[in-house]
Amino acid sequence: MTQENNILAPKVAKHEEVNEITKDGAFNRQKNRFATPFGDQPGDLPVEAGRYRLLWAKICPWAHRAVIVRELLGLQDVISLGTASPVRTENGWEFSLDEGGVDPVLGIRYLPEIYAETDPDYSGRATVPTVVDVTTRKVVNNDYFRLTNYLETAFKPFHREGALDLYPEVLRAEIDAFNDTLFHDVNNGVYKAGFARSQEAYEQAYDALFARLDQLEERLSTQRYLFGDKITDADVRLYVTLVRFDAAYYSVFRTNRNRIVDFPNLWNYAKDLYQTPGFGDTTDFDSIKRGYQLGNHAANPYQLLAKGPDLSIWNEPHDRNRF
Numbered sequence: 001m002t003q004e005n006n007i008l009a010p011k012v013a014k015h016e017e018v019n020e021i022t023k024d025g026a027f028n029r030q031k032n033r034f035a036t037p038f039g040d041q042p043g044d045l046p047v048e049a050g051r052y053r054l055l056w057a058k059i060c061p062w063a064h065r066a067v068i069v070r071e072l073l074g075l076q077d078v079i080s081l082g083t084a085s086p087v088r089t090e091n092g093w094e095f096s097l098d099e100g101g102v103d104p105v106l107g108i109r110y111l112p113e114i115y116a117e118t119d120p121d122y123s124g125r126a127t128v129p130t131v132v133d134v135t136t137r138k139v140v141n142n143d144y145f146r147l148t149n150y151l152e153t154a155f156k157p158f159h160r161e162g163a164l165d166l167y168p169e170v171l172r173a174e175i176d177a178f179n180d181t182l183f184h185d186v187n188n189g190v191y192k193a194g195f196a197r198s199q200e201a202y203e204q205a206y207d208a209l210f211a212r213l214d215q216l217e218e219r220l221s222t223q224r225y226l227f228g229d230k231i232t233d234a235d236v237r238l239y240v241t242l243v244r245f246d247a248a249y250y251s252v253f254r255t256n257r258n259r260i261v262d263f264p265n266l267w268n269y270a271k272d273l274y275q276t277p278g279f280g281d282t283t284d285f286d287s288i289k290r291g292y293q294l295g296n297h298a299a300n301p302y303q304l305l306a307k308g309p310d311l312s313i314w315n316e317p318h319d320r321n322r323f
Helices: 003-008 016-020 061-073 111-118 144-153 169-187 189-194 199-219 233-252 264-274 285-293 311-315
Strands: 052-057 079-084 130-133 138-141
Touching (some): 061 079, 111 130, 169 189
Antiparallel strands (some): 130 138
């Protein structure tokens, strides 16, 4: 790294998640700093084509679900996409995959740079997904929990013809309640187990995770998707955890009671989604493995990348057509 680049890049702690550990050793994820909604109400972010850039890393489940929804709804030409390296550096997410090592639209090397431009006093982690208003060069939203909902509702005028209704109005209350539970026990549950700093906190998260996976296994024994015969926002949120589970969480986060392939319904459901356009074609297993195994999620001093699991099984037939 040159001295110039080193000066431009804000320094952040290499193991940033330690700031999110409670006194009893439990992981408590930081709140989102930029949570202004998109919409047409006073104070909302205006909904315009070409105004926003979505920054993500292929390792990240929170960012991945926004990219899946962007694909499913046909918003690729409405919201541009910037991709960071899957291995987060001590200076934060790095755009080393792009020519010259900078994002081609924003001209930044590290994600914290655009956070510093937006709010020089911001002291939290610069996270993906991040939505930047390219007209102002400001971070406007990093609310991973609600971002897909904004894409599904506020950006509806830009959905392609015949796009899925991922967030049907009649089901929104049920989907919201389900997503909240899914987040605490499964999506964030794997992190609560993996980042725990006490045996008690780890086991509590582990038990809650597998209790919920057992319930989901049962739920999917009678219907193709989480809310019947149509894909919804909830399916996107569950998928991004399932697809990372055996390749990363099972070993790196010690969530090792079962693999997803050991759950007949969850496994076939995951394959069904993987083989659906928008899901598998935005899933990069190499990035997932590198991000979790070579990044700061795992103690891996010799930087060895696991050879498995066998990824060809994701394209094997599933049984979900029986519904």
